[in-house]
Amino acid sequence: MESRQARIGIVGMGYVGLPLALLFSEERFRVTGFDVDQKKVQTLNDGGSYIVRILPEAIQQAQKAGFRATADYAEIAQMDAVIICVPTPLNEYSEPDLSYVSGTIRSLAPYVHEGQLIVLESTTYPGTTEEIMVPLLESGNPLGLKVARGAEESGLHVVFSPEREDPGNETVARHDIPKVVGGCGAAGAYLAAAMYGAIFRRIVRVSSPAVAEMTKLLENIYRCVNIALVNELKQLCMRMGVDIHEVIDAAKTKPFGFQAFYPGPGLGGHCIPIDPFYLSWKAKQFDFRTRFIELAGEVNTGMPYFVLEQSASGLNDHRKSINGSKVLVLGLAYKRDIDDLRESPSLTILELLRKRGADVAYNDPYFASVGRGRHYDLDMTNTPLSKIGEFDAVVIVTDHSDYDYKAIVAQSKLVIDTRNATKGIESPNILRC
Numbered sequence: 561m562e563s564r565q566a567r568i569g570i571v572g573m574g575y576v577g578l579p580l581a582l583l584f585s586e587e588r589f590r591v592t593g594f595d596v597d598q599k600k601v602q603t604l605n606d607g608g609s610y611i612v613r614i615l616p617e618a619i620q621q622a623q624k625a626g627f628r629a630t631a632d633y634a635e636i637a638q639m640d641a642v643i644i645c646v647p648t649p650l651n652e653y654s655e656p657d658l659s660y661v662s663g664t665i666r667s668l669a670p671y672v673h674e675g676q677l678i679v680l681e682s683t684t685y686p687g688t689t690e691e692i693m694v695p696l697l698e699s700g701n702p703l704g705l706k707v708a709r710g711a712e713e714s715g716l717h718v719v720f721s722p723e724r725e726d727p728g729n730e731t732v733a734r735h736d737i738p739k740v741v742g743g744c745g746a747a748g749a750y751l752a753a754a755m756y757g758a759i760f761r762r763i764v765r766v767s768s769p770a771v772a773e774m775t776k777l778l779e780n781i782y783r784c785v786n787i788a789l790v791n792e793l794k795q796l797c798m799r800m801g802v803d804i805h806e807v808i809d810a811a812k813t814k815p816f817g818f819q820a821f822y823p824g825p826g827l828g829g830h831c832i833p834i835d836p837f838y839l840s841w842k843a844k845q846f847d848f849r850t851r852f853i854e855l856a857g858e859v860n861t862g863m864p865y866f867v868l869e870q871s872a873s874g875l876n877d878h879r880k881s882i883n884g885s886k887v888l889v890l891g892l893a894y895k896r897d898i899d900d901l902r903e904s905p906s907l908t909i910l911e912l913l914r915k916r917g918a919d920v921a922y923n924d925p926y927f928a929s930v931g932r933g934r935h936y937d938l939d940m941t942n943t944p945l946s947k948i949g950e951f952d953a954v955v956i957v958t959d960h961s962d963y964d965y966k967a968i969v970a971q972s973k974l975v976i977d978t979r980n981a982t983k984g985i986e987s988p989n990i991l992r993c
């Protein structure tokens with residue numbers, strides 16, 4: 561690791577795996593990216609990118625350091641370390657879907673070798689590494705290799721190390737985010753700490769993979785529960801005629817014991833709406849109900865419906881019904897300035913408005929079109945902002961910084977602002993909710 565001779569394979573060239581591959585390349589490691597998506601492999605090998613905030617130049621720079629992509633798992637045999645960053649979604653019953661993780665382990669197990677380091681970064685419930693990854697690796701490799709449990713160097717070194725990226729957050733440099741590492745054995749944890757130490761300033765070693773798995777869930781449950789809290793208090797404040805944003809701004813001046821969370825139109829992204837349910841599912845095995853998670857889920861899931869009600873009420877004030885109104889949703893991404901629409905509340909809001917008879921459209925500089933997803937089937941293309949005056953209502957769901965909110969308010973008949981994006985703009989046509 562220190563001499564940069566170690567070859568690193570990263571499985572899953574998505575929002576987590578690709579930036580990680582670039583970080584290791586910047587540190588002069590020779591990195592191979594594995595992905596089942598041939599189109600992604602081709603794009604990367606052509607020096608291109610499919611993630612807006614990653615420029616093709618960054619891929620080309622990494623290529624100079626030896627980066628390439630492949631769909632061929634046989635190349636795992638040439639790697640000294642393998643880091644797995646594949647999706648961990650929920651199925652239609654909100655239960656963990658570990659098929660990507662188990663599929664990956666089954667595919668790579670035939671090619672593992674003695675002394676290899678294998679790290680899982682995908683977010684999951686405590687026990688996944690020991691209960692799913694280890695048995696599949698041990699039963700699937702033809703050499704009969706076992707997972708190393710102590711400080712000995714022989715066997716396979718298996719580690720869990722959660723990803724902590726916050727897409728679009730420019731305030732913390734990636735290498736300043738401490739990296740948590742929990743190994744099945746001390747040697748694995750040591751190797752993983754050496755590897756990640758090349759790109760992260762601080763490594764936090766914990767005693768087991770389960771502790772590392774639970775650490776990530778605690779972080780995300782903490783966010784989920786606190787967002788639900790402010791979402792609920794927002795609704796109360798609206799009835800009381802109190803501005804929740806002014807309250808939060810005042811509360812966060814307290815130098816201890818308070819962290820600001822902000823209300824919004826509902827949760828989005830691959831983490832906060834999903835990860836807590838990995839734990840509540842696992843908790844059932846222990847006859848335990850995670851009530852905070854369930855309550856937070858209930859409040860947060862209800863937020864797009866709240867936005868729908870508020871839109872109806874705003875239109876009502878203009879003597880209009882949702883049915884037949886033209887409504888423009890601003891922002892498809894689940895949060896500002898990113899090109900990721902997974903679990904985005906915008907999608908639910910568009911569908912709810914459409915079901916109630918609205919003639920819906922969207923604008924988002926990051927998406928030229930939106931088709932069919934797991935939970936939606938919109939089949940729409942981006943509407944230019946120049947047409948904003950044609951709509952009966954404009955619902956701000958994602959507060960991208962590129963938007964000129966003054967101009968948007970000036971040109972709109974009615975603005976439903978779910979993000980406090982119009983803060984400081986005076987107009988009788990704004991409904992903040």
Ligand SMILES: NC(=O)c1ccc[n+]([C@@H]2O[C@H](COP(=O)([O-])OP(=O)(O)OC[C@H]3O[C@@H](n4cnc5c(N)ncnc54)[C@H](O)[C@@H]3O)[C@@H](O)[C@H]2O)c1
Nearest residue numbers: 572573574575576595596597645646647648664682683723
């Ligand atoms: N996106 C984030 O901000 C973020 C932050 C922290 C943690 N995470 C976690 O990281 C993990 C990955 O998330 P992501 O956002 O990068 O997902 P993603 O969907 O962007 O990327 C996953 C990639 O894995 C590939 N893939 C799927 N199955 C594969 C297989 N069997 N072999 C090889 N490649 C395969 C997919 O084609 C895709 O390119 C998830 O567990 C997620 O919860 C994500």
